[in-house]
Amino acid sequence: MISRTPSVFGHLVLVVLFGTLTMVMAFAVLGDYQLAVRIVGGVLCAVFIYCGTIEFRNYRNPPPADELIFDAEGITRIKSGVVAWIARWDDIEKVFLSLKFREYTSHNPGSDQFTLIIRPGANFDAQAAGLAREPDGDLQVSDVDLRPRDAESLLPLLVKYVDVAIEDDNTAVPVVPAEPVGTVAREEDLEVVEGVVKIHVNGWDKRKMWVFRFGSLMIEVCALVVAAASTGTAVQVCAFVVLFALFAVTMVVEGLEGATHEKKRKVVLELGTRGFYLRTYGTFVGVWWHEIDAVRWGVDHGSTYLDFLPGSDMFAIRHPRLAELTRSNPYDAESGNLTGGWYRLARPFSVNARREFESSMRKSERVEFRETAGVS
Numbered sequence: 001m002i003s004r005t006p007s008v009f010g011h012l013v014l015v016v017l018f019g020t021l022t023m024v025m026a027f028a029v030l031g032d033y034q035l036a037v038r039i040v041g042g043v044l045c046a047v048f049i050y051c052g053t054i055e056f057r058n059y060r061n062p063p064p065a066d067e068l069i070f071d072a073e074g075i076t077r078i079k080s081g082v083v084a085w086i087a088r089w090d091d092i093e094k095v096f097l098s099l100k101f102r103e104y105t106s107h108n109p110g111s112d113q114f115t116l117i118i119r120p121g122a123n124f125d126a127q128a129a130g131l132a133r134e135p136d137g138d139l140q141v142s143d144v145d146l147r148p149r150d151a152e153s154l155l156p157l158l159v160k161y162v163d164v165a166i167e168d169d170n171t172a173v174p175v176v177p178a179e180p181v182g183t184v185a186r187e188e189d190l191e192v193v194e195g196v197v198k199i200h201v202n203g204w205d206k207r208k209m210w211v212f213r214f215g216s217l218m219i220e221v222c223a224l225v226v227a228a229a230s231t232g233t234a235v236q237v238c239a240f241v242v243l244f245a246l247f248a249v250t251m252v253v254e255g256l257e258g259a260t261h262e263k264k265r266k267v268v269l270e271l272g273t274r275g276f277y278l279r280t281y282g283t284f285v286g287v288w289w290h291e292i293d294a295v296r297w298g299v300d301h302g303s304t305y306l307d308f309l310p311g312s313d314m315f316a317i318r319h320p321r322l323a324e325l326t327r328s329n330p331y332d333a334e335s336g337n338l339t340g341g342w343y344r345l346a347r348p349f350s351v352n353a354r355r356e357f358e359s360s361m362r363k364s365e366r367v368e369f370r371e372t373a374g375v376s
Contacts, residue, residue: 002068002150011059018052068116068144070157075118077141087118089161094119096138097151098167114146117167140317181271181360190356197360201267201278204257205352216250267347269306271360278345285322285345291315294368295361298338300329303348306357307373309341342373 025048028041064081074088096117118124118139146154151166158164185197192198220243227239259265263281270277275288291311298307310316316323322343329335330346338344349357361369 001070002144002146002154004066004068004144006063006066008059008062011055014055015052015059018048018055022048022052068141070154072161074161077144079143087120087124091121091124092118092162093121094163094165095158096165096167097146097154114148114151116141116144116146180273180363180365182273184363185271185356185360190360195273197271197356199269199271199353199356199360200260201269201347201349201353202260202265203350203352204260205350207352209257212253213250216246219246269345269353269357271357278347280347285325287319289367291318292367294370296342296370297349297354297372298328298342298344299372304354305330305348306345307338307342308345309370310343 022045025041025045029038029045031038033041065078066080067078069076069078074086074090074092076086077084096119098115098117099113118141119137120139124139155164181197182192182195185192190197190199223239223243223246227236227243230236230239265281268279270279275286275291278285287308292308292315293311294309296307296309298305324330325343325346326337327333327335327344328338330344358369361367
């Protein structure tokens with residue numbers, strides 16, 4: 001049995017913890033202490049009793065079962081406490097333990113995970129079982145990932161009832177030459193860290209910011225010179241008004257630009273020799289270069305996005321969580337899908353980010369840069 005039911009052990013630990021704290025506060029209430037200490041102890045004692053009661057209730061009422069059961073009859077999927085589907089061994093032709101495709105990342109990859117894939121027999125009702133069918137007809141149990149120790153423990157049982165094979169999806173893609181993005185980016189004086197080009201997607205235009213800062217500084221210096229050289233009170237007042245007004249505007253602009261560098265707001269696109277990696281606060285999208293054929297800019301409601309075209313239909317199988325990137329407007333769940341099989345990264349690119357991306361990809365050996373697509 002493979003169980004993904006949340007454990008209640010943590011609730012039991014909290015019950016013991018709150019119980020211990022309640023006893024400590026009870027000594028403060030019953031002991032020979034000042035009235036203020038006893039009042040605070042009583043309040044905390046009540047709070048700990050309340051929290052302990054909630055955790056005890058959670059411990060006594062475990063969450064519904066989320067399990068994948070293998071027995072002599074077949075495979076049973078229990079989801080939210082009810083039987084979602086049953087596959088009997090007689091209706092299964094073959095079972096595959098497929099090593100999940102690793103999404104591109106320039107960081108250290110996590111542990112390997114397996115997906116259970118069922119090759120149904122002639123009498124297997126895939127629709128009744130509620131399983132998604134792959135292009136070759138096999139059925140994928142995509143809602144339960146198997147850890148290496150899970151796959152190792154299942155093998156002795158599976159071979160008793162059905163033919164078993166182990167697949168590695170990572171060998172199903174061609175090996176292509178590495179993209180020279182790092183070399184090109186260094187020529188363009190872009191940010192390159194350990195061979196990875198880092199593009200600030202929502203960053204402001206660096207050239208315009210440099211012009212604004214230089215212009216502001218020159219105007220402020222001129223205002224100071226005018227104020228110091230002039231003998232007229234009105235001229236000096238006007239010069240100082242211009243000086244302080246421009247200073248305030250500069251502080252506002254610098255604050256807005258600096259906000260895009262905050263951890264929760266910063267969006268970074270990392271271009272490596274083998275793929276790209278879009279990183280936001282709490283989310284990421286990683287794609288290998290050999291998985292896509294082309295990129296383009298997509299314009300929707302005045303915002304410019306980066307679109308990419310997968311090289312095969314297997315991309316959707318390898319990256320099921322990226323299905324939401326097929327929408328034309330990433331911020332509108334009801335918007336239509338992009339035509340032609342294109343995917344769209346769900347963050348608009350600034351002018352500076354677009355220029356840096358184009359500069360880094362200008363010598364690409366595989367990925368084609370296509371014409372910008374507007375709103376249909």
